[in-house]
Amino acid sequence: MNALVRHPPWVEVLVRCVAVLGLTVLAAAAVVRSTVLDPGFYGQVLEDERAYQRFYDEVLVDPGSTPFTSDLLDRLPVPQSTITANLKVVIPPETLRTMGDGQIAEIVHYLEGEGDRLRITVDLEPVVANLERLSQAYFGDAVAALQNRSEPDFQAFVQRVSDWWRGWWPVRRRWRSCRRCPSPTARRSPPRTR
Numbered sequence: 611m612n613a614l615v616r617h618p619p620w621v622e623v624l625v626r627c628v629a630v631l632g633l634t635v636l637a638a639a640a641v642v643r644s645t646v647l648d649p650g651f652y653g654q655v656l657e658d659e660r661a662y663q664r665f666y667d668e669v670l671v672d673p674g675s676t677p678f679t680s681d682l683l684d685r686l687p688v689p690q691s692t693i694t695a696n697l698k699v700v701i702p703p704e705t706l707r708t709m710g711d712g713q714i715a716e717i718v719h720y721l722e723g724e725g726d727r728l729r730i731t732v733d734l735e736p737v738v739a740n741l742e743r744l745s746q747a748y749f750g751d752a753v754a755a756l757q758n759r760s761e762p763d764f765q766a767f768v769q770r771v772s773d774w775w776r777g778w779w780p781v782r783r784r785w786r787s788c789r790r791c792p793s794p795t796a797r798r799s800p801p802r803t804r
Contacts, residue, residue, distance in 0.1 A: 649711070649715050653710075656707075662706050670693075705736045708733075709732055716731070750762045
């Protein structure tokens with residue numbers, strides 16, 4: 611009575627295919643969980659590949675990046691070597707790493723389904739603080755000369771520039787919305803206020 615039940619050969623092949631497919635899916639899920647959905651994995655890969663250091667050593671010194679950096683400076687006549695040397699001061703490797711880690715975390719949260727949209731945000735406060743220190747070093751003498759002082763008062767200077775900007779901003783908005791005015795991309799001086 612305990613006889614073995616014989617199945618057709620195609621059933622045996624089907625069972626084996628389902629088993630292999632199931633194991634493949636489980637292995638793929640384990641790999642995805644330990645790599646794609648792990649922020650530490652991305653951070654480790656970036657560290658192993660020296661991505662943050664290569665940003666300064668290879669990307670910024672590449673002649674192909676010159677148009678990008680000159681556009682950032684609005685085509686001011688600043689030597690490329692000065693830009694490259696000071697970018698490491700403005701965006702130090704630790705800040706770049708922190709920014710990268712934030713983006714990786716946001717992407718992983720999105721991939722895990724914790725967000726309905728992918729939100730990429732960058733905290734520019736450390737960059738602005740470093741830029742302020744750098745500008746004080748470079749423009750200290752110019753600001754002091756404008757203020758007729760021996761030492762510059764940067765707080766007063768920033769306040770004055772902010773007041774000027776707030777006063778000019780409505781004029782600038784009206785100027786850009788004017789139909790007879792040139793396109794906003796045209797490089798022209800703003801109209802004078804009356």
